[in-house]
Amino acid sequence: MKRSYLPVALLLAVLMLNIIFTQYMVHQYFYENYTNTIIAAVINVILFPVALLIYKKGVNVHD
């Protein structure tokens, strides 16, 4: 029953990407690059199901 900390690391990476894209999104909005804003927002939204997937896989296999 060895725990895997790989999902934890992956989730932390996802959260880091969230932070990066959020800041990018806000900055691009104020620079009036609205297409980039939408791209960053979509990536941010997609990262949530990705995080959920990582969580489910990580919980069921090794815990």
Place this chain on the structure above:
Amino acid sequence: MSDKNNKIPFNEDNYTHNINRNNERKLDRRGFMKTLVGAAGVFAVSSLPWGVLAAKELTGLGDKKYPKQKITDVSALPIGDAVDFSFPGEHDSAILIRLSENKYVAYQNACTHLRCPVFWKKDEGEMICPCHHGKFDVNSGEPTAGPPRRPLPEIHVKVENGAVYAVGVKRYEA
């Protein structure tokens, strides 16, 4: 110690003997991962309004609409000359400058310093506010010298049937 456990009920006057709270607030791996997923959800939800606002800007729903207004005939405005007009309101004075055969620029000509009228200096190729010698770049409306720090609000123009029309105002950035 040992004989207590064999008596039913326990010979004790506290009733919390079987409640073990020692690990209740421990953040284990699973709980930590749940927190991370929740944080990702918060990020996802909080980026929705930005996407909506950006989409609104892209589709032009946020722009104010003004009826298009004829400024002058093309034949009445030689290359390098300027003409004053008002747009969108009757007191919003503006200036139209013909830079080349097909390039027209228009700005609201109240100086962004103290609202003196800005003039087009043909021989110097720049826009000058005579009050405090503020200068503006004619291609972008950006201030290049003097006290003004903000660009002149640009007016979108369109050439149709030999006449120049003002069709809209670029949003003013304070």
